[in-house]
Amino acid sequence: MSLLATQIRPTSLENFIGQEHLVGPNKPLRIALEKEHIFSMIFWGPPGVGKTTLARIIAEAQQREFHELSAVSAGKADIKKIIDSAREQKTLMGNYRAPILFLDEIHRFNKAQQDYLLPYVENGDIVLIGATTENPSFEVNSALLSRSKVFVLKQLAEDDLKKVIAQAVKYLSKTTGTKLKIMAKARDWLVSYANGDARKLLNLLENTFELYNNLDLENLKNTLQSSHLNYDRKGEEHYDTISAFIKSMRASDTDAALYYLARMVEAGEDPKFIARRMVIFASEDIGLAAPTALVVANAVFEAVTKIGYPEAQINLAHGVAYLCKCQKDRSAYDAYFAALADVKKFGNVQIPLEIRNAPTDLMKELEYGIGYEMYPQGKSYLPKKLKGKRYLKK
16 A cells, blocks of 8 residues: 555545445445444455545444454464454443454455454454455455355446546645646546556645656656556556466466466466366356366366465466367357347347146146157257257357
């Protein structure tokens, strides 16, 4: 987190930018704060959209002690320390309020670590607010998920990012005594570069000001080009690298795929994130050419889930080399989405009578199931309106 981002972080909903579907008038988080209602929750959304800030605002509004941990580096001992302190205060204070534990990247906690949290959440020893960029349905234990409310945060809109820029420029001008301005072209370029991520925007803006003492478009671009861009599991490098990884496998370029895999592993990327993309790739890009690819990809996912780093990198490398060498075939993928397009276009067209289920005498009287052949030769069971359609081009 940049120093600038910390300094201009809003402390109330009145100054919070974005997420109107959650914090606007009569929206769930605003109502919860107004009614002083508190519960454990999971914030799911892309980086730089206000997950940490919202958690801090909730703690401030509720006058609760706030503890922030990252699941990347924290463990049971860190949580136990917070729990022990909370229980001690509970026995000493008559108006005790459970502290808020904000756990960033909660998906990085394994099952045992998440299970450890459960009794303390249930007993009200802590209020858990988890943050994740990954789908909590896959990454958060069902027991913990059932005791939390999931809120989906969206990328910040262009107007939201412009407001963030205005706040930052105003702050820098005030604190440095500089009459700082940002021209429309530079502002619009910065908004486009940020792609909905306020943190990314503020990092570049702050670095440019420190280097050049102004925010000209050319200086913004020079700062971006001269910066040493470390791999950020929440940022642009994360998405660029996984894209390069997938496209290298698609091109059967084993060397490139292994190289991008190594970059992700070395940076500490979640092995399940990589393996999950491999499972998708096995069906999307290999498909019918080698049906065993899905079996191998699933086996890799299971292996890395059970083993973890450092050994899991061997399982990943094995799977990547295999997927690269497989023939590629997107026909099943393309066929499904062609069929889906017709579903959306034509709606629920009538299913032919002969293949309808006929569990009652009335349905049989209505000729449901009449004329059905189990293994017909060259017969189409598509609805009448779609007769002659060919989705699978093989």
